[in-house]
Structure formats: structure tokens, C-alpha cells
Amino acid sequence: MARILVAEDDPSVRAFVVSALTMKGHEVLAAEDGGLAAELAEEEQGRFDLLLSDIKMPIMDGIALALEVASKFPHMTILLMTGFADQRERAHGLDALIYDVITKPFTLADLLAKVEDALAGKPVEVVSLARRAMQA
Template sequence: MARILVVDDEESIRGFVERALTLDGHYVKMAGDGAEALDVLACENFDLMLSDIRMPLMDGIALALQAARDVPDMTILLMTGFADQRERTVDLEALIHDVVTKPFSLTQLRDAVTGAIAARKAA
């Protein structure tokens, strides 16, 4: 399965996503913000990064830009519950696979991750 870095400042979201993806057989590592995620990315390789957009310190857009530069072969999937944040991703289509809208169901999460991983393998 895939190696996935999940980045979200809400512990409840991280826990839900971690449990779901671990049950699907993925290796999952967690980070609470963009700066922590960059530290993790400097030490480990991942197939996919699933990051919230709205976070303190470094938001998901800034993280996606830096991660795409530093780890160009990693697929990036963003998530947000705010329409204005989703609009900020329009110019990032070349860097990110998709944006998952919160709140999402377990099925929606699994489908988004499966699609992102499949797209990575097809590239």
C-alpha cells in the first residue's frame, strides 16, 4: 500500500483519517501543521500527502508549494471545509491532485486517496 503523510491542525480529523487509512493497509504518519510536515518530509519518503488548507503557522497552500518543489514525485491531496480556501487552489492544478471537501465520509476519503494513488501510478 501507500506511504501517506496526513497534515491537519485538528486532532480529531487526524485521528479519523489515520484510523481509516491504516485500516486500508497504508502506512500513515501525522503532522499538526505545515512546518512539522516539512520536517517529516525531510526525513521520510511518502507517496501521498493529504493536507488541510487552513492551518496556523504554515497553511496547506504554502506547504503544497514547498512540498511540490522539494518532493516533486509525491502526490498532493488537499482538504478544506471553506469554499474560499478551495478557490485558492485553482492555480495549483499542476501541483495538486484534488481538493477533498470537509466534512467528508469514510467512503469519500477512501475514494479520494485511492484516486490520488492510482493517478500517481499511472503517471
């Protein structure tokens, strides 16, 4: 399975995400803000398959974290999370660096499906179209 770095400042969301990903067999390291996540990425020399980060966090937000991680570890897939529409808009400028943005609140199934798609490198447009067709 994959090595995943989670950056999330909300303790309950962080626990939910870590628990869900661990139960799926992934090795998960978690940080409570972007600054600590950047330090973990550096300490681990970028040995993560995926960075899953909230956008709005203290110390270093998810956008700054994504920029730093992408510049140092371009092989790492980056998936962002947010509950704020304005933050989602900020992330759209990073289309070349990030895989996608998950909108909070999300279900366990949504989270696991998006992480699986990101790890598999499935094109976001294809995934979105397929899901819409299944729901119709």
C-alpha cells in the same frame, strides 16, 4: 500499500483520517500543522506516496506546504482538504501541483475513494464524470 503523510490541525479529523488510512493498510505519519509536516517530509527525504493536507492550518498552511513539497519532492502526489470555499478557490491556482481538493465534511467512503484515485493517478475529470453517471 502506500506511505502517506497527513497534515491536519484538528485532532479529531486527524485521528479519523489516520485511523481510516491505517485500517486500509497504508503506512501513515501525521503532523498537526504544515510546518511539522514539511519537517517530516524532509526527514523522510520525501519517501511518501501521498501528502494529504488540510489547507487552513497554523504555522504553515496547506498551500505553502504543497508548494514546498512539490518543489522538493515532485514525485509526491498532493491531495488537499478544506471546509472553506475561499480556501478551495486558493487551491485552484495549484492545479498543476495538486491532485484535487476534498471538501469537508467528507464521509469515510469519500475519503478512501479519493485517496485510492489519487494514488492510482486517475484523472480527476474522468473520476468525477464516472461518479456522477453512477449516481444518476
